[in-house]
Amino acid sequence: MSLHNRIAVFRAERGISRRQLAEAVGVNPQTIGYLERGDYTPSLELALKIARHFGVAVEMLFSLDRFPMTFGRAGEGE
Amino acid sequence: MKRSHRSILSRLDDAVRWTGIPARVADDLSDDPSVKHRPLRWVPLLQIAFSCVLLAICLFWRLEVSPGAVVGVMTAMGLSIITGGWLVHTGGPLGKPSCEDDEREAALRKNSFLFCFGLLAVLNCLGQPILLIVSHWQDWPTAYSSIVAFSALILNVTLLGTLPTLYASWNFRQLPKE
Numbered sequence: 001m002s003l004h005n006r007i008a009v010f011r012a013e014r015g016i017s018r019r020q021l022a023e024a025v026g027v028n029p030q031t032i033g034y035l036e037r038g039d040y041t042p043s044l045e046l047a048l049k050i051a052r053h054f055g056v057a058v059e060m061l062f063s064l065d066r067f068p069m070t071f072g073r074a075g076e077g078e
Numbered sequence: 079m080k081r082s083h084r085s086i087l088s089r090l091d092d093a094v095r096w097t098g099i100p101a102r103v104a105d106d107l108s109d110d111p112s113v114k115h116r117p118l119r120w121v122p123l124l125q126i127a128f129s130c131v132l133l134a135i136c137l138f139w140r141l142e143v144s145p146g147a148v149v150g151v152m153t154a155m156g157l158s159i160i161t162g163g164w165l166v167h168t169g170g171p172l173g174k175p176s177c178e179d180d181e182r183e184a185a186l187r188k189n190s191f192l193f194c195f196g197l198l199a200v201l202n203c204l205g206q207p208i209l210l211i212v213s214h215w216q217d218w219p220t221a222y223s224s225i226v227a228f229s230a231l232i233l234n235v236t237l238l239g240t241l242p243t244l245y246a247s248w249n250f251r252q253l254p255k256e
Contacts, residue, residue, distance in 0.1 A: 045181075
């Protein structure tokens with residue numbers, strides 16, 4: 001079962017580069033790229049670190065089901 | 079006569095700098111290191127092919143020269159293969175120190191070496207009994223058996239040095255620029 005995520009959406013909204021997010025959570029910038037493309041499933045620790053960096057619950061970033069298409073800001077009203 | 083007043087510690091520092099290791103570490107840790115760890119998809123295959131050809135030559139083309147000369151040539155070829163394998167390993171995606179890996183890179187390194195050791199185990203479990211049976215069946219002379227065994231060793235070392243890089247390189251996917 002694949003793990004879907006909205007890291008790219010949150011990152012774009014907050015104007016954070018891959019490198020900045022990678023440095024904040026202590027990984028290589030390429031790893032953020034692989035995560036966004038769904039080529040790599042993060043550990044629980046990394047998922048929690050990313051969620052904490054964006055200030056949201058981990059369920060808002062990662063899901064086992066596809067995220068619905070939304071037109072508001074990511075994380076609003078959820 | 080000029081006397082030097084430098085302490086033993088400063089001389090030891092000089093000795094460490096002379097090895098080039100501090101400069102290499104500083105370069106690796108810089109934002110733009112001079113040694114790039116790029117995926118190497120074809121160079122390891124060439125190395126493996128070269129070692130396979132060497133083993134095939136030793137198996138099917140009985141060398142009619144003195145054992146000493148053959149061993150000398152084989153040693154030189156083996157060293158060249160090992161050096162090549164080392165270059166492939168240090169220049170490839172697994173070339174940087176493992177202590178700098180993040181969790182994805184550590185997982186890739188683990189999978190690469192698991193693939194390598196698994197394949198080596200299977201090849202050796204199959205190849206060694208076959209070579210043993212054939213050598214006994216065809217009554218190989220000791221010098222010939224030694225040459226075949228040595229070329230098999232070179233193939234093993236080459237596979238050990240290149241297979242992890244090969245696996246990691248073929249698993250590498252280029253990411254689009256931001």
